[in-house]
Amino acid sequence: MIDTIINIAAMIFILLGATMSFVSALGLYRLPDVYTRAHSASKASTLGVMFIMTGVLLFFIAKDHQFQPSLLLAILFIFLTGPIGGHLIMRSAYYIGVPYTKKTVRDDLKNAK
Amino acid sequence: MTIVVIIALIIVAVSMLGFLYRAIKGPSVADRVVALDALGISLMAIIALFSILLNTTHYIGIIMLLAILSFLGTASFAKFMDRGEIIEYDRHNH
Numbered sequence: 256m257i258d259t260i261i262n263i264a265a266m267i268f269i270l271l272g273a274t275m276s277f278v279s280a281l282g283l284y285r286l287p288d289v290y291t292r293a294h295s296a297s298k299a300s301t302l303g304v305m306f307i308m309t310g311v312l313l314f315f316i317a318k319d320h321q322f323q324p325s326l327l328l329a330i331l332f333i334f335l336t337g338p339i340g341g342h343l344i345m346r347s348a349y350y351i352g353v354p355y356t357k358k359t360v361r362d363d364l365k366n367a368k
Numbered sequence: 369m370t371i372v373v374i375i376a377l378i379i380v381a382v383s384m385l386g387f388l389y390r391a392i393k394g395p396s397v398a399d400r401v402v403a404l405d406a407l408g409i410s411l412m413a414i415i416a417l418f419s420i421l422l423n424t425t426h427y428i429g430i431i432m433l434l435a436i437l438s439f440l441g442t443a444s445f446a447k448f449m450d451r452g453e454i455i456e457y458d459r460h461n462h
Contacts, residue, residue: 266369266372269372269373269376270372270375272376272413273375273376273383273413274379276380276410276413277379277380277382277383277386279383279406280382280385280386280387280406281383281386283386283387283390283406284386284389284390289394289395289396289398289399289402292390292399293398293402296387296403296405296406297406300409300410301409303413307376307413307416308413308416311416311417311420314369314420315425323425323428325428325431325432326416326428326431329428329432329435332432332435332436332439333409333412333435336435336439337409339439339443340405340439340442340443340446341402343443343446343447344405344442344445344446345398346446346450347398347446347447347449347450348449350450353396
């Protein structure tokens, strides 16, 4: 009984994570600028993979009643390092002068370069 | 459960095609690095889904390894774009 409930929760988590990853790919395909693309990639993709791994963790709990600690460690590691990677890339892209879109009206970092 | 995992695998594979389009076409270097980072993260999701599909827990160490390698690659390429070299030897010059 409880295994069935955990399995259904795992299915919902996996489908939610796959949809989130697809939304991230759509943003990377459609957005006009490198900064907006990195916004899409580093947030939605990280959250999608965290959802999928939570689903896998719940699946293995329901299947053989065994907790997988390295999977939890992987979730925590992705949660820590995904936004840091996006931040590093965007900082370097701003310093080497990758242009932004025409719709940008304000650049607060102009004097800090 | 298997049909849900197969549907999720197809969705993640289509999103990986979107990332691959940006990695091929992207106008600047930063676009390609962002797309390759997202490709590595999606590859972790694909390995996790395959460990459900093949019904084994031996693939979970690979996910952790791939997370560390993807972050190291992204950080070192960001430093290469910024400074022009990854490991700086003279620490008194700047």
